[in-house]
Amino acid sequence: MTDFIQTEINNRILTVRINRPERKNALTHAMYTTLGDAIEQADSDADIRCVMFTGSDECFTAGNDLSDFASGLKGAFTETPVGRFLFLLANAAKPVVVAVNGPAVGIGTTMLLHCDMVFAGTNARFQMPFASLGLCPEGGSSLLLPSWIGRVRAAELLMLGDAFSADDAYRLGLINRVCAPHETETTAIGACQRLTMQPPAAIRATKKLLSRPTHEELTATMLTEGELFADRLKSPEAAEALGAFMQKRKPDFSRFK
Ligand code: COA
Numbered sequence: 022m023t024d025f026i027q028t029e030i031n032n033r034i035l036t037v038r039i040n041r042p043e044r045k046n047a048l049t050h051a052m053y054t055t056l057g058d059a060i061e062q063a064d065s066d067a068d069i070r071c072v073m074f075t076g077s078d079e080c081f082t083a084g085n086d087l088s089d090f091a092s093g094l095k096g097a098f099t100e101t102p103v104g105r106f107l108f109l110l111a112n113a114a115k116p117v118v119v120a121v122n123g124p125a126v127g128i129g130t131t132m133l134l135h136c137d138m139v140f141a142g143t144n145a146r147f148q149m150p151f152a153s154l155g156l157c158p159e160g161g162s163s164l165l166l167p168s169w170i171g172r173v174r175a176a177e178l179l180m181l182g183d184a185f186s187a188d189d190a191y192r193l194g195l196i197n198r199v200c201a202p203h204e205t206e207t208t209a210i211g212a213c214q215r216l217t218m219q220p221p222a223a224i225r226a227t228k229k230l231l232s233r234p235t236h237e238e239l240t241a242t243m244l245t246e247g248e249l250f251a252d253r254l255k256s257p258e259a260a261e262a263l264g265a266f267m268q269k270r271k272p273d274f275s276r277f278k
Pocket of ligand 1: 043044045047048082083084085086087088124126127128150151154
């Protein structure tokens, strides 16, 4: 349990709010554990028909807490808090809707690839700076992104790691709608409310069928990415990138082969 994740059940919707504003909602191990618990709770509680993930009007999440990266990922990936969360999300039985405002960095973008509907504010900034941090893609993004948006666009986003806007994300087919930031959450809640009024077993069947074509390949990819990610976290390149972030300077990768 952590106070940085707040959950609330209202009208059969489980709202999961990331609330750590002083660190731009960066996700710690404990926060991943609570996020994973929320998905398990939704799947086991017949009164919950839909999950909504959100942050604030200013920030969704700055991604993994960069100080936590220093402690690395130990043991089997599926047993790590982040790995468990990603697998629970990818295999969730009930629909997951997301409201994104402000930064959605790293896993803040890749987790969206496993959600059913994504609404983003005009202030949303998506970014997957894994390679820039000496790391590699995670969360199945190396499989899902190229197949959804095309190989070269996926390569650009994953290799150069530039931030992209809500309009760009909409054009790429990664989100459903661009909203005024103060309306993002109400728009997402509106979608959740409609989902809760649909026949629940039919919604679960639809979700399962939408995931089925890539299910096995996705599982294998997420495991491979997880292993490589854990290795990359120990690399001198990652040490340079993370050290540079902490010291508020530009990283220098010129010495690496
Ligand atoms: N982990 C830990 N701390 C983080 C963080 C992260 N992922 N992202 C931001 N913070 C901290 C900052 O260090 C800063 O702390 P300080 O007040 O002690 O200096 C505080 O949160 C506010 O961040 P700041 O960078 O000043 O906010 P911003 O609005 O200018 O920029 C971001 C927001 C998200 C664009 C920027 O913080 C960022 O790029 N963060 C890193 C994202 C990242 O690389 N995540 C990992 C992806 S794999």
